[in-house]
Amino acid sequence: MSLFGRLLSGTPSEPHLRDARMQDAPDLARLHGASFHRGWGVDEFERLLTDRAAHAHVMTDGPKGAPFAFVLSHVVPPEGEILSLAVAPASRKKGHARRLLAHHLSRLAALGVTVSHLEVDAANTAALGLYHRLGYVEAGRRKGYYREAGQASDALVMRRDF
Numbered sequence: 001m002s003l004f005g006r007l008l009s010g011t012p013s014e015p016h017l018r019d020a021r022m023q024d025a026p027d028l029a030r031l032h033g034a035s036f037h038r039g040w041g042v043d044e045f046e047r048l049l050t051d052r053a054a055h056a057h058v059m060t061d062g063p064k065g066a067p068f069a070f071v072l073s074h075v076v077p078p079e080g081e082i083l084s085l086a087v088a089p090a091s092r093k094k095g096h097a098r099r100l101l102a103h104h105l106s107r108l109a110a111l112g113v114t115v116s117h118l119e120v121d122a123a124n125t126a127a128l129g130l131y132h133r134l135g136y137v138e139a140g141r142r143k144g145y146y147r148e149a150g151q152a153s154d155a156l157v158m159r160r161d162f
C-alpha cells in the first residue's frame with residue numbers, strides 16, 4: 001500500500017510473504033544493487049526466476065505492495081543453497097529477514113530439502129547474526145576469499161540441518 005493509502009486507512013500494512021515471480025525481477029535487482037557491491041541485473045534475475053531449481057520468496061508492503069526483501073535458493077533436494085538474501089536498507093533491523101528466512105526454509109523443507117548451505121563474508125556481522133539466529137553453523141572457511149578495494153576477508157561456509 002502507498003504511503004497515501006496508509007494515511008487514509010490509518011493503519012500500516014502488514015508485511016506480506018509470497019513466492020517471487022518474473023515481474024519482480026526489476027525490484028529484486030534494485031534491492032540487490034542497494035545491498036551488494038556487485039549488483040545483479042534485471043536479466044540475471046529473470047534468468048534465475050525461470051530456472052526450475054531456483055526458489056525465491058519476497059516480503060512486500062501489503063498483498064499488492066512491491067518487494068522490500070527477498071531470498072533466493074538453488075534447490076536440488078535434499079540440498080538447498082542460498083544464493084542471495086537482502087532487505088531494503090530502510091527496512092532493516094525490524095525482524096523482517098528472520099521472518100522471511102524462516103518462511104523460506106519451511107517451504108524448502110516441504111520440497112524435501114534437509115540441509116541448507118550458504119556462503120557469507122566473515123565480516124558481515126548482520127548476516128552472521130541472522131544465520132546464527134536461524135540455526136546455521138559454520139562448516140568451513142575460505143581464507144581471503146572476498147577482495148574489495150584492496151581488503152580481503154574470509155568466506156564462511158555455513159549449513160543448517162533441518
Ligand SMILES: CC(C)(COP(=O)(O)OP(=O)(O)OC[C@H]1O[C@@H](n2cnc3c(N)ncnc32)[C@H](O)[C@@H]1OP(=O)(O)O)[C@@H](O)C(=O)NCCC(=O)NCCS
Pocket residue numbers: 035036085086087088091092093094095096097098099119120121124125126127128129130131133
Ligand atoms: C543481513 C540482513 C538481510 C538482515 O536483515 P534484517 O531484516 O535487518 O534482519 P532482522 O531484523 O530480521 O534480524 C535478525 C537477526 O539478525 C541479526 N542482525 C540483524 N542486523 C544486525 C546487525 N546490524 N548487527 C548484528 N546483528 C544483526 C540479529 O541477530 C537479529 O536477531 P534479533 O532480532 O533477535 O536481534 C540485512 O542486513 C541485509 O540485507 N544486508 C545486506 C545484504 C546481505 O548482507 N545479505 C546477506 C548476504 S549472505
